[in-house]
Amino acid sequence: MTSDTKGNDPSVIQVTNSGVDHIGQFNPFPDNQSTSISGHTIPASTVPSQPAVLQPSTEPSPKASVAAAQASLQKQQDELERKAADLERREQELQSRGAITGKENNWPPLPKFFPIKPCFYQDFSEEIPMEYQRVCKMIYYLWMFHCVTLFLNLLACLAYFTVDSAYGVDFGLSILWLILFAPCSFICWYRPVYKAFRSDSSFNFFFFFFVFFCQVVVFIIQAVGIPKWGNSGWISSFSVIGTNVPVGAIMMVVACFFTTCAVLSVILLKMVHSHYRRTGASFQKAQQEFSQGVLTNRTFQTAATSAATSAASGAFQGNN
Structure with a gap:
């Protein structure tokens, strides 16, 4: 086909003469396909991805637990040492x-x-802290009341002896109890509790508890009033009141005094024990105070030095 023929072809003339760009109108995808694809398209996330991180365990390791326990013990020890230093400073002051x-x-x-x-x-x-003054004074008043009771017991036993000379042993023992118990009770249980409250001494607390418990037992025995034991208690007073009413009445008054001493001693023992539990005292601390007191005692040091010198001299002479 020649060029003239192509130029005369009606289809060619239609395509060349139209101003429409057929290449731009060409769509390789059908309309329904593009719509479905565009409807299901998911945009990419704009958040940057991060690597997974393993969270550490919250349970403490055994080493951490041991370290925490040691720190707690060290804190308690520092507190006790601070308290001991404070007490020592106060005593020195x-x-x-x-x-x-x-x-x-x-x-x-x-x-x-x-x-x-x-x-x-x-x-x-x-010398006594404010919170301990009341109970300390009450123990002091109990000691004074005990001394008055022992003196009245002596008078009651003397009256008993005037009625019946066979009970002279009660009068003699009543004098012994007054001479013995009045000063010994002051030294053995009142002064220890006074020093315990003054310096927070565990050793004095334990010494007081031991001796004062024995004193409570003595109060009960004196209140009972066993005949021929030198005490105007209930048994002795009831045995006399049938024969001599005035003497029996005097002895009953003394028996009431002994009973009052026994009741008050039990109450004060519980009060001192409650205060003792709040002071932080302990048996180990009492042992430590006793050992320090013995080792720092000049008499003990002199005796120990003399014993060591004598032993060394004997060993040297034996070797020669």
Whole structure:
């Protein structure tokens, strides 16, 4: 086919003469296919992806638990040491204050012209902490009441002896109990509890508990009043009141006094024990105080030095 023929072809003339760009109108995808594809297209996430991180376990390891326990024990030990240092400082201040002010013993309160001088220094407001002053004074009043009861017991036994000479043994024992129990009770259970409250001493607390428990037993025996034991208790008073009413009445009053001593001693023992539990005292601390007191005692040191010197001298002479 020649060029003239192609130029005369009607189809060719139609395509060349139209101003429409048929290549731009060509769509390789059908309409329904593009719609379905565009409807199900999911846009990519704009959040950057991060690598997975393994979270650590919250349970402490055995080493951490041991370290925490050691830290707790160390904290408790530091607290105890701080308290001991504070008590020692307070005691030194009291001693230095006494040395500076020249405090003298004021108990028992004896006249100045009396040949016997006071043996102890006692001041509740200065030496005893405020929370312990009440119970300490009550124990002091109990000791005074006990001494009065022992004196009345002596008078009752004397009256009993005037009625029946066979009970002279009760009068003699009542004198012995007054001479023995009055000073010994002051030294053995009142002064220890006073020093325990003054310096928070575990050793004095334990000494007081042991001796005062024995004192409670003695109060009960005295209140019972076994005949020929030197006590005007209930049994002795009931045995006398049938023959002599005035003497029996006096002995019954003394028996009431002994009973009051027994009841008050039990109450005060419980009160002191409740205060003792709040002070942080312990048996181990009492042992430590006792050992330190023995080792720092000058008499013990002198005796130990003398014993060691004698033993060394004997060994040297034996070798020669």
